[in-house]
Amino acid sequence: MIKLENIHRNFQVGEQTVHALDNINLEISKGEYLSVMGPSGSGKSTLLNLLGLLDRPSSGNYYLDNQDTTQLDEEQLAAKRNRYIGFVFQTFHLIPRLTAAENIELPLVLAGVDEKIRKQKVAAALQSMRLANRAEHKPQQLSGGQRQRVAIARATITNPAILLADEPTGNLDQKSGLNVVETLEQLNDKGITLIVVTHDAALGSRARRAIRMLDGRIESDSQQDSTNAGA
Amino acid sequence: MLALKDAITFAWQALRANISRTLLMLLATGIGVASVVILTSLGEGARRYVSNEFSSLGTNLLIVVPGKNDTAGANPMTMFGVAERDLTIDDARALMQHPKISYLAPFNFGTADVTWRGHKRETPIQGSTAALLKLRKWKIKQGKFLPDTDMDQANPVVVIGSNIRDELFGAHAAMGQWIRIGDRRFRVIGILSDEGQSMGLSVKDAVIIPVAAAQALFNTSSLFRIFLEVKTHEAIPEVTSFIIRTIKARHQGKEDITIVTQDAILTTFNTILNSLTYAVGGIAAISLLVAGILIMNVMLVAVSQRTHEIGLLKSLGASSRIVLYLILIEAALLTLLGAFAGLLVGHLGSWGIRLAFPVLPAYPPLWASIASVLVALVSGMLFSLLPARKASRLDPVIALARH
Ligand SMILES: Nc1ncnc2c1ncn2[C@@H]1O[C@H](COP(=O)(O)OP(=O)(O)O)[C@@H](O)[C@H]1O
Numbered sequence: 001m002i003k004l005e006n007i008h009r010n011f012q013v014g015e016q017t018v019h020a021l022d023n024i025n026l027e028i029s030k031g032e033y034l035s036v037m038g039p040s041g042s043g044k045s046t047l048l049n050l051l052g053l054l055d056r057p058s059s060g061n062y063y064l065d066n067q068d069t070t071q072l073d074e075e076q077l078a079a080k081r082n083r084y085i086g087f088v089f090q091t092f093h094l095i096p097r098l099t100a101a102e103n104i105e106l107p108l109v110l111a112g113v114d115e116k117i118r119k120q121k122v123a124a125a126l127q128s129m130r131l132a133n134r135a136e137h138k139p140q141q142l143s144g145g146q147r148q149r150v151a152i153a154r155a156t157i158t159n160p161a162i163l164l165a166d167e168p169t170g171n172l173d174q175k176s177g178l179n180v181v182e183t184l185e186q187l188n189d190k191g192i193t194l195i196v197v198t199h200d201a202a203l204g205s206r207a208r209r210a211i212r213m214l215d216g217r218i219e220s221d222s223q224q225d226s227t228n229a230g231a
Numbered sequence: 232m233l234a235l236k237d238a239i240t241f242a243w244q245a246l247r248a249n250i251s252r253t254l255l256m257l258l259a260t261g262i263g264v265a266s267v268v269i270l271t272s273l274g275e276g277a278r279r280y281v282s283n284e285f286s287s288l289g290t291n292l293l294i295v296v297p298g299k300n301d302t303a304g305a306n307p308m309t310m311f312g313v314a315e316r317d318l319t320i321d322d323a324r325a326l327m328q329h330p331k332i333s334y335l336a337p338f339n340f341g342t343a344d345v346t347w348r349g350h351k352r353e354t355p356i357q358g359s360t361a362a363l364l365k366l367r368k369w370k371i372k373q374g375k376f377l378p379d380t381d382m383d384q385a386n387p388v389v390v391i392g393s394n395i396r397d398e399l400f401g402a403h404a405a406m407g408q409w410i411r412i413g414d415r416r417f418r419v420i421g422i423l424s425d426e427g428q429s430m431g432l433s434v435k436d437a438v439i440i441p442v443a444a445a446q447a448l449f450n451t452s453s454l455f456r457i458f459l460e461v462k463t464h465e466a467i468p469e470v471t472s473f474i475i476r477t478i479k480a481r482h483q484g485k486e487d488i489t490i491v492t493q494d495a496i497l498t499t500f501n502t503i504l505n506s507l508t509y510a511v512g513g514i515a516a517i518s519l520l521v522a523g524i525l526i527m528n529v530m531l532v533a534v535s536q537r538t539h540e541i542g543l544l545k546s547l548g549a550s551s552r553i554v555l556y557l558i559l560i561e562a563a564l565l566t567l568l569g570a571f572a573g574l575l576v577g578h579l580g581s582w583g584i585r586l587a588f589p590v591l592p593a594y595p596p597l598w599a600s601i602a603s604v605l606v607a608l609v610s611g612m613l614f615s616l617l618p619a620r621k622a623s624r625l626d627p628v629i630a631l632a633r634h
């Protein structure tokens with residue numbers, strides 16, 4: 001489903017060129033559960049942004065469902081993001097003036113989905129995220145865990161194939177962090193491809209496949225027994 | 232693709248979330264539109280005032296002015312032109328023969344002291360005939376107007392307005408009293424009703440004597456004007472050429488008069504006052520450009536404050552085009568709301584002016600309302616293009632990373 005070939009991503013910082021991604025080759029199949037770990041600055045977020053079509057590689061090819069995304073224009077990439085990709089951020093990125101329900105509805109609004117269908121989908125998403133009684137709350141009125149569940153509901157409301165989470169538990173206490181992780185894993189159980197960036201070893205070891213990055217390169221890529229968490 | 236209704240809802244929520252910023256921009260646009268409406272209503276009021284004044288003279292009025300002016304009739308200043316050859320009572324009598332003329336009044340004019348038992352006032356004196364009452368559409372309150380005698384007859388009679396009566400006679404009865412005008416004596420035979428005004432001269436201050444008496448008083452054989460009313464509007468050209476022919480024949484073949492029509496005067500004043508209205512409207516519209524610049528700056532700040540949100544929208548699948556569209560919708564909503572608030576205030580304001588100054592019919596012209604809203608919208612949108620482009624070009628990765 002995802003195939004990265006010789007991906008480079010360079011940033012020009014003054015005189016210096018930073019190789020944030022240095023010749024990445026990676027294949028991810030549908031429904032995989034993958035964790036990306038590594039020290040700060042190793043390129044994890046850059047990789048995730050690239051996978052999410054928010055960023056383009058400096059060179060190399062990215063095939064999504066056998067289509068080379070490096071050939072697409074901005075408009076087409078936006079449409080693909082809307083349909084294929086869901087993002088979950090460390091800092092939630094909810095719009096403070098909108099209610100939980102309105103935040104969740106936003107991707108459907110942008111895609112021009114009919115209002116009736118939108119309301120049904122949002123109601124169902126609130127239900128499955130155990131947020132039904134929080135629909136009309138503004139983000140400030142919600143706990144961190146609830147906010148992240150709103151963000152997850154928003155990321156998955158368009159039924160995307162891929163869910164990308166960058167440090168999703170970074171701003172949460174342990175209990176609500178675990179709750180959020182379990183929510184993500186339930187979505188993976190239902191077939192979504194889940195890619196989680198984390199530097200929490202316990203969280204990283206829950207995934208069936210773990211990637212370690214260092215200086216923009218994939219240092220290791222291993223299948224792991226998820227029942228052997230933390231081993 | 233994002234529906235217009237949803238874009239408006241989204242923009243509306245953003246405007247409501249930042250109420251002080253929104254009110255500031257509404258105020259800027261509103262003031263601009265309101266000032267266009269109010270200033271043009273003043274210009275229009277002046278135009279209507281002048282127009283009403285002239286209409287009170289009667290629509291088929293012709294004024295024969297001694298002296299030839301090339302811009303015949305188009306220049307209201309011919310009203311005060313200098314004569315080349317005198318118009319006389321005989322000229323006036325010759326004109327009266329035409330069957331399409333309903334009334335004709337020779338007219339003379341000068342200033343003299345009017346006295347009665349030590350009460351004295353210096354005032355304009357009008358010399359004319361019985362026909363003047365009908366031409367000016369005046370009414371008699373008491374007594375009668377000048378007698379319908381031959382123009383040559385200098386009867387010592389006078390008709391006065393109510394101010395003159397009050398100042399000279401106070402509580403005494405004025406009718407039948409003899410007053411002194413200059414060095415002559417006249418008997419008061421009528422008092423004019425206060426209704427009506429003509430050419431800025433209040434009927435209350437009128438003093439009218441027979442035209443021949445006025446000529447004797449001011450020691451002249453000439454006329455200042457000949458007023459005449461034509462029976463139908465269609466007959467005006469025919470009567471006009473008749474007047475020119477007749478006077479030419481009587482003045483050794485020289486066409487030395489100017490005929491001023493009511494239409495020509497009105498058209499001239501309309502043109503002048505309309506351009507005045509356009510000018511003040513245009514000046515006021517500049518404040519809309521200022522409002523546009525304010526909107527641009529405030530929107531630029533708003534865009535940089537909402538960097539996160541724009542990055543987020545892109546991560547959720549909004550293209551640059553949609554981001555541009557959302558920001559422009561917000562600007563359009565803002566300027567339209569401001570413009571309509573300004574329209575409301577402007578119309579209320581001109582209504583207030585009409586209440587405060589009933590003589591000034593200060594109705595804002597329709598074009599001013601439409602144009603001010605359009606200018607506000609266009610300037611608001613043009614000036615929002617820059618912030619909107621800035622927003623649409625934001626790199627979502629950087630936008631989302633910034634804290
Ligand atoms: N927009 C950018 N401009 C310049 N350098 C960047 C930019 N984004 C990332 N980098 C650099 O690329 C490297 C990888 O960054 P990142 O992917 O954020 O790492 P991680 O998420 O693993 O901490 C870092 O050295 C970082 O400074």
Ligand SMILES: [Mg+2]
Nearest residue numbers: 041044045046
């Ligand atoms: Mg990172």
